[in-house]
Amino acid sequence: MSFRSYLEEIKDLAVIKKPVSKKLEASAIINELFDKPVLFEKIKESDFKVAANIFPTKDSIANYFGCKVNELIPTITKAIEGPTKAEVIENAPCQEVEMPEVDLDKIPILFHCENDGGNYISSGVVVAKHPEQGQNLDFHRCMQIAKNKLVVRIVKKRNFDTFLQEQKTMPMAICIGNGANVLVAAATSVEIGQNELEIANTLGPLKVTKAKTFDAIIPAECEFVLEGTISLEEMHDEGPFIDLTETQDVVRQEPVFTVTKITHRKDAIWQALLPGKLEHKILMGMPREPTMFKKVNEAGVKCLDVNVNPGGCSWLHARIKIDKKNEEDGKKAIQGGFEGHKSCKHIFVYDKDIDIYNDEDSEWGMATRFQAERDFVMKDKEKGSSLDPSAEAGTKMTTKCGFDCTAPLETKGKSFGKAVFPKADLKKYLE
Ligand SMILES: Cc1cc2nc3c(=O)[nH]c(=O)nc-3n(C[C@H](O)[C@H](O)[C@H](O)COP(=O)(O)O)c2cc1C
Helix, strand or coil: CCCHHHHCCCCCCCCCCCCCCEEEEHHHHHHHCCCCCEECEEEEEEEEEECCCCCCCCCHHHHHHCCCCCHHHHHHHHHHCCCCCEEEEEHHHHHHCCCCCHHHCCCCCCCCCCCCCCEEEECCCCEEEEEEEEEEEEEECEECCCCCEEECCCCCCCCHHHHHHCCEEEEEEEECCCCCCHHHHHHCCCCCCCCCHHHHHHCCCCCCEEEECCCCCCEEECEEEEEEEEEEEEEEEEECCCCCCEEEECCCEEEEEEEEEEEECCEEEEEEEECCCHHHHHHHHHHHHHHHHHHHHHHCCEEEEEECHHCCCCCEEEEEECCCCCHHHHHHHHHHHHHCCCCCCCEECCCCCCCCHHHHHHHHHHHHHHHHHEEEEECCCECCCCCCCCCCCCCCCCCCEEEEECCCCCCCCCCCCCCCCCCCCCCHHHH
């Protein structure tokens, strides 16, 4: 389902008819609405509409995939392991209109927060092509620095960076206005060369088309496509901007993307995404859950669920629920979890009776079952997430640790289960 068809199906979509500025006003409203999807019909500085908060919860993503929230891990695993070819079409909706002259000022690229370095594209799916390795899809925030130029934040040593370091200058496309199939597929980390559009097609049928200026395949039903060339020869300050941890990221020198062609749908809708907020968190953390789930099982422990939870920035913390059969299962699950998500810093392992989506229940599990001397695992210092403000400045060295919050199998007469009270029908007593 395209982004546009999904928008039409959303029942609780807030529609803002009053003109709203792309500078600070739209982002303020999106933030106030928290997890409610919104459509801005009139943006003061642009002829295009803006939609935001379209996939801010796991429920919204599960709804799009047509599955239940507890089926997301198997659904994403199935797509990663069973990619399928998308239908290739001509005369794609995303290429209906070609802007006569490249002018990023005509597009409602939002200015989100007072200290930001500029207008930022935050929901753009970047399609890059390597002559031998094939295509890569991922996300890169892009700060507008001219009518035809954006500076692109590129985390080192990921697939896109590998492509660029090798080629120095390469064509790329930014596709904006995508359904959850493309967004989630782009957020997965798979083997270099695996075309994430095929993962997207397994998540939900997708139409694709040829890019206009280079030999790449792009989602045909997205809203906008910005094509051009990125080069290590032209660098520029990127930032400040809010990152996933909701803190302000440092300013770095990053490569410039020169846009040479902009195509869009006739009445295209810009997709905005608030940095650090729920939608960003869900898209970052959720694709790591299947990989952690798999590695815990491979470590010989029955994994029941994984929650890369928003309180841990949907990146630095994870809660793992296991069916404990042996005393060492908790520690093995911690090891497996770190294998499945290399940027994770703290892992908490729980028994099957703990609700790992409920903060209070998870804390209760830790309070009543965790003993530091016995259950704490600290790893040797290693390179951690580039996003963690607490990691060593410059090197990003960090100390990862795990908390085995499972109850011992041998209880020695102690009780670990929550007491169950008798039930009462309050209506009978309060009438
Ligand atoms: C909303 C969102 C924004 C992101 N922004 C960036 C970014 O600005 N730069 C970056 O390098 N990675 C960013 N990422 C993470 C990459 O997309 C992620 O590392 C990618 O899935 C890794 O892909 P790869 O394994 O193909 O290299 C972002 C992810 C999401 C979901």
